[in-house]
Amino acid sequence: MGIVTSHTHAVDHRPTHPHWALGFRGDFTMARVVPCPLPWSQSTMLTTLWLLLSLAAPLLGLYASFNCPNEKQCQKALLSDNDIFLPCNTSGAQWYFFLQDKTSWSKEVSSVPNIEIISESGILIRNPLPSQTGFYRCRDKNGIQVVQYEIDFQDVSTLHITHKGLGQKPLRNETLSLGGEELVFTRWEPWQDCNRCGEPGERKRLGYCYIVEPLQEPVPCWLYLGDMKLLSSRMRPEMQVEACQVPCQTSTLDVITFDNFEISEDSGSVWLTCPQGSIYRPILWEANDIPLTWQGQLSNQDYNTILEPTNGGRRLRVFEPAIYRCFVKQKLVARFNPKPVPDLPEILSQDAPRPQQESREAWKGKARSVLKALKLVLLVGIVLGLLGLLHKLFHPSHHKRSDQVLLVK
Numbered sequence: 001m002g003i004v005t006s007h008t009h010a011v012d013h014r015p016t017h018p019h020w021a022l023g024f025r026g027d028f029t030m031a032r033v034v035p036c037p038l039p040w041s042q043s044t045m046l047t048t049l050w051l052l053l054s055l056a057a058p059l060l061g062l063y064a065s066f067n068c069p070n071e072k073q074c075q076k077a078l079l080s081d082n083d084i085f086l087p088c089n090t091s092g093a094q095w096y097f098f099l100q101d102k103t104s105w106s107k108e109v110s111s112v113p114n115i116e117i118i119s120e121s122g123i124l125i126r127n128p129l130p131s132q133t134g135f136y137r138c139r140d141k142n143g144i145q146v147v148q149y150e151i152d153f154q155d156v157s158t159l160h161i162t163h164k165g166l167g168q169k170p171l172r173n174e175t176l177s178l179g180g181e182e183l184v185f186t187r188w189e190p191w192q193d194c195n196r197c198g199e200p201g202e203r204k205r206l207g208y209c210y211i212v213e214p215l216q217e218p219v220p221c222w223l224y225l226g227d228m229k230l231l232s233s234r235m236r237p238e239m240q241v242e243a244c245q246v247p248c249q250t251s252t253l254d255v256i257t258f259d260n261f262e263i264s265e266d267s268g269s270v271w272l273t274c275p276q277g278s279i280y281r282p283i284l285w286e287a288n289d290i291p292l293t294w295q296g297q298l299s300n301q302d303y304n305t306i307l308e309p310t311n312g313g314r315r316l317r318v319f320e321p322a323i324y325r326c327f328v329k330q331k332l333v334a335r336f337n338p339k340p341v342p343d344l345p346e347i348l349s350q351d352a353p354r355p356q357q358e359s360r361e362a363w364k365g366k367a368r369s370v371l372k373a374l375k376l377v378l379l380v381g382i383v384l385g386l387l388g389l390l391h392k393l394f395h396p397s398h399h400k401r402s403d404q405v406l407l408v409k
Helices: 048-054 221-225 294-298 344-351 354-394 398-408
Strands: 003-006 073-079 084-087 094-099 115-118 122-125 134-139 145-154 160-163 183-188 201-212 238-244 257-262 270-273 283-287 290-292 305-307 315-318 324-328 331-338
Touching: 073 201, 084 145, 145 201, 145 221, 160 294, 183 238, 201 221, 201 294, 238 294, 257 270, 283 305, 294 305, 315 324
Parallel strands: 073 145, 160 238, 257 331
Antiparallel strands: 003 257, 084 122, 094 134, 115 122, 134 145, 183 201, 201 238, 270 315, 283 290, 283 324, 305 315, 324 331
8 A cells, every 4th residue: 555644735715615416318329338347446545634624525515416306306326436415404304214125214324334414414425335225315303304315326336438539439228128128228417527628638427327118217227126136237337538628717726635645665556535526526637747538548548547437536546756636627626746755875775685784794894803903003002102111211221321420420
């Protein structure tokens, strides 16, 4: 696992309050079935600021959300492993849910580990599972139903991704053998905004698996099937990407996160997470001011980075040090700098092979021995010099003694 250290700063905190209305727009598209790889394993450390902001995420608009058109009851297909906020603006709200694999309504929403109740606002479902497909009902303090969400959390690990610029086609419509004339198709959401302005960028749209019977309204696949087990490579969500270019509009910054990261020696990579990013929002990553595109990844042109498809590129796997920046809705939200490298002599000293270290220690031992010998010789010389001086003082030479005798006389 790579290391990400936080150095975060809030800059010009003026929160916008986007409210994501994910409407229904049907679109029948023909394509061949292409297998989609399973997602890569993910591991990284979230920044301190991101953790603090997540406590008030719905207020800051950090999570995707939607409203029922009639404000009473609606069906919706969403993606697993991507956070979603279900609003219910009433005092003393009581939540109940009914999952596909259960036979009765449950009131124990608060006991579900990945569901957080936001007082008088709604519930936040973090990393929802496909098994959490079902009905979510909100009642006011008098027991009157305010809204009911019928949610199909489609398995994002089977996401089928195509890029128009590469000539890739979405999945084809297919018929099912369930005793009637059921048709399985992809219902497309509107195109998201371009992820870049002033220069060429990309935009994406999400498509969900739906089943329709003649003269009936289409229903999300797993809400339609219920507890029926049906294996079909056609029944999976989609994401389509295309090139775009739009002019820039004046906007203010909200929050910018500054992080340092270090490439892991074990994996040779590290995961970076874009705050406020979501598969339901336009995201752009840059490496040293060069945009990282889905087209480059899907055409195997980018080898130093990997945009994680299961969260729409919210997470980025990097293999080389660079300055990485991420943008959400064309706004800069985070910058990641490579961790400074220690001094070269220190690295060489730490990374020196053992034989060289042993030879260096042996050389140092020999040098110390020679130095000790020199000190000993010097000490002996000093002692001999002092002895000679004392001998001269107390035992004068025979020639001088004879002169002294003559002088006495």
